[in-house]
Amino acid sequence: MTSAETLIEKFKKIRTLPHIVTRLVQLVNDEESTLQDFEAVIRLDPALVARLLTLVNSSYFGLTRKVDSISRAVALLGMKNLHNIAVTDAIQGMLRSHSGAAEFSPQRLWLHSAASGICCKMIAERIFTINGDDAYLCGILHDIGLIVEMAADQETFLQLTEQLAVGGPSIVELESQLFQTDHCQIGYILAKDWRITDPIAEAIRDHHQENNGSIAPHSPTGILQMSEYIIQQLHFSAIKEGLIPSLAPSLAAHIQANVEEYRVLAEDLPEELEKTKQMYGG
DSSP: OOHHHHHHHHHHHHOOSOHHHHHHHHHHTOTTOOHHHHHHHHTTOHHHHHHHHHHHTSTTTOOSSOOOOHHHHHHHHOHHHHHHHHHHHHHHHHHHTSOOBTTBOHHHHHHHHHHHHHHHHHIIIIISOSOOHHHHHHHHHTTHHHHHHHHHOHHHHHHHHHHOOTTSOOHHHHHHHHHSSOHHHHHHHHHHHTTOOHHHHHHHHHTTOOSOTTOOTTSHHHHHHHHHHHHHHTTOOSSSTTOOOOOOHHHHHHHHHTHHHHHHHHHHHHHHHHHHHHHHTO
């Protein structure tokens, strides 16, 4: 068993994605699944039902009439959006159960993950005019490996946060020394285990990859890396301020060629994140 797999096994004994979420993943990936299938699964979790009805009636969605049935909520939100809401709720729940330390704040990691998901979705939809649901999932899940490390070996994880510094070794270099793996590889294995599609799983695996100059900007990996660059500039860091990732040449050239669009996107991001914070109480 690899170091990543050992940490994941320890993590699964403590907490993992709720069964409801993994079942929703299966339905998303099944071309024959229907909204009725989604409704049947969601009804098994009264807390999730309450959350979805609260969210669909929030100002974020701007509906003129109150939605008071789960079938109506399912129809309005759609399958992937429902799945992403359930995943977001689960990630926040995992982080809420952790206490902070001098060098680490679970709340900071939650805001970083939420900002990344929102920024990925905005890039996909505004810049490339493609559906942003998969991009959002890349962003909200990209640092799930950090949650695994924190849950499975908190002492070593806190050593990592203490040693992480501007100008020092990168986070994946420190992880390799301390854990003999890194959060990207852990996240990739978990994503595959949860039956998340290959492009999303590979984006999670490659989001710190710096030596590939040919990443396509519109790819899940490209969108995720550009999102990480933007949100770090806006001070939504996962652990520590000032750790701005470098961009592959193809991604840097793309942002430079569309700098005005990205500037507007960056200006709008804090407001979009505030809406999400209000929805989830984070």
